[in-house]
Amino acid sequence: MRPVSPKLAFHKMHGLGNDFVVIDARVQSVTMTEGLARALADRHTGIGCDQLILLEPSDTADIAMRIFNADGSEVEACGNAARCVTQLIGAEAMIETPGGTIYGKSEGGGATLDMGQPRLDWDAIPLAYAMDTLDMPVGWDALENPVAVNVGNPHLVFFVDNADTVDLARLGPIIEHDPLFPDRVNVNVASVEPDGSLKLHVWERGVGLTRACGTGACATMVAAVRRKLVDGETVVRLPGGALSIAWTPGEAIRMTGPAIHVFSAEIDIEMLL
Structure with missing residues (x-):
């Protein structure tokens, strides 16, 4: 027995x-x-x-x-x-x-x-070698010139006209495992909506496509503020629902959600x- x-x-x-x-x-x-x-x-x-x-x-x-x-x-x-x-x-x-x-x-x-505060230096992301993290001179197919942000884990953020049209299921694993990212990377594809909110899809390293990613929403907000696409507070809409994210340079990121x-x-x- x-x-x-x-x-x-x-x-x-x-x-x-x-x-x-x-x-x-x-x-x-x-x-x-x-x-x-x-x-x-x-x-x-x-x-x-x-x-x-x-x-x-x-x-x-x-x-x-x-x-x-x-x-x-x-x-x-x-x-x-x-x-x-x-x-x-x-x-x-x-x-x-x-x-x-x-x-x-x-x-x-x-x-x-x-x-906490985001980390923006290339070696804090980390990247394999030095480059501008606000406008990275790299690309994969139609995804080009991303922003790199570390919010406790590494993120890459691409801004496109419509986040729904990107084949992230195909491109996500390619980017995640690119040698440029020694610790692999989370891949975020975002678009700015007419109401000022951000639409976001995330390929999460070690998971795949996910309905929501809190650190991805935070990283995307930081990237959008640095690119001057949004002000210091907005709603980030993911397939699973919405998060309220606020960030001002030099301060901590604040996230509210269910x-x-x-x-x-x-x-x-x-x-x-």
Whole structure:
């Protein structure tokens, strides 16, 4: 008879359809590996998510957040996940991430985050060699002259007439894995709408096309302000919904949007591996 395996408790959450499996390692023992993260994220044989979020104790903040993409790779930051974690904790929270500390405040069905200041120098993105990050002299097919921004993780932002017409499913993985980006890169394609909002589609490294990307929305806002396409605050519209993003040069990025707790459950991880 097979012995009973310990259960792993988790929360399923999402921000604008960008969905997460959140595991609190402060209250249960978890040894997270690339393989386990990938198995949990599998939508056919696991729980299913864009990112797996592991919560741990922090010496410098209220909580530490580690982020694993669906392919098992660990990354530095995730804005939608930080809103979900803030909502899970409640009230206000200081969240330590590999990409920096995020300050969150729970507000009704969502949260507002202080995402810190963007990094704009080529070696902070990082790029493989020096170039102007505001008007990069590179291109892939019709996507040319992007803006590079690091908001805890690396982003490339292309402005086009209509973001809906770009075949990002084809171009996204090509750009993500280009040797110009030592840590790979998230690819954002945006257009400025008549009302001043930004329409955005994101190819997320290690995930693929995503319904929403909080750091992508922040990076796109920074790029749009630097290009003088929008003022200091606007709405960024993604396939999963809208985020309010504000940024003034020299200040922190502020993001406001929903965070939804879907359910809590347990899983036998031995069944996955």
